Amino acid sequence: MEIFKHLERYGYEQLVICHDQASGLKAIICIHDTTLGPALGGTRMWKYASEDEAIWDALRLARGMSYKNAAAGLNLGGAKAVIIGDSKTDKSEALFRAFGRFVQSLNGRYITAEDVGTCMEDMDYIRMETNYVAGLGSVAGSSGDPSPITAYGTWKGIKACAKEVWGTDSLEGKSVAVQGLGHVGYTLCKHLHEEGANLIVTDINAENVSRVVKDFGATAVKLNEIYGVNCDIFTPCALGAIINDETIPQFKCRIIAGAANNQLKEERHGDILTSKGILYAPDFIINAGGVINVADELQEGGYNRNRAMHKVETVYDNIEKVIAISKRDNIPTYKAADILAEERIEVIRKVKKTLLPCG
């Protein structure tokens, strides 16, 4: 494992190995870039097959957070932490408090939050040792469940895509195929239905399907049929890697835009979508509502839901910016999304440091 070569190549700042024998804590905190501000990124708890796998995951996810936060227009850098362990059996107060002390030791360079395998209660334990944690369960004024805000931002992002493809951002009469009707998918269906879109839906959970059929008059299809249905927009809100060699030949839509993370199985699948004339809304741009929501807790005076909702509307503008860069540089949108983030970090890095006298 050539860690320093990798850190140098992608501009990483810091990799922290955290160990506490008594609680069994084995964690890695990776800070990718703090040009824009303190590095925000969740703590993942996972049964990694090896220490190398955990380190690589922390590196990959931290860099992803720099891009997500920068492109969302947040004054935050990117980081991620991973705890090696089984989230079903290895959690304890001591483990999260030990981890909280390591977060505190970074003195605000890293702000943590929940992620896969961790929950708000775990964040409450971390908070006993550090203030550098967002998304708390027990603290009044915390940002709470991010899903409705993510759904709202995703809806705005879909509208920006529609504007590009059809010249109007109205979704009235458009057919939208939604895969996954959980926390985000359900609320997104509500927005789409209220705007007059026709919904075609699927989910492995039959109850979730029935609810959307009943509440929004959606048409249900079998799990594997969702990719090939006749629709204008395909909206993945369940799993990653659903844009792949098997699904691409089935798509009949003009737009793929949804909240799911890591939708492209491989980058080349983004190139294929472009060659087929399908507009792809890069996932980390369109699903930024969750991080925008939690980041609002860090503002002076604490969380303000109206302000978070207002900020999430910029997902529309960010999709427009991605499309503009994609046209400017003649590149697929997934690459344009990276460039949007990189350009913002570079511009701010170069702003002249003028002396600010205190007092």
Ligand SMILES: NC(=O)c1ccc[n+]([C@@H]2O[C@H](COP(=O)([O-])OP(=O)(O)OC[C@H]3O[C@@H](n4cnc5c(N)ncnc54)[C@H](O)[C@@H]3O)[C@@H](O)[C@H]2O)c1
């Ligand atoms: N919740 C957020 O704020 C947020 C923020 C950013 C990204 N995301 C991403 O959006 C997606 C949805 O998040 P969520 O919070 O709604 O999760 P969720 O677990 O509440 O919902 C996911 C839904 O997908 C369904 N599903 C799982 N496998 C499926 C399959 N093979 N076919 C069809 N449906 C399937 C599940 O039954 C569930 O109803 C995830 O990929 C998540 O990582 C969520």
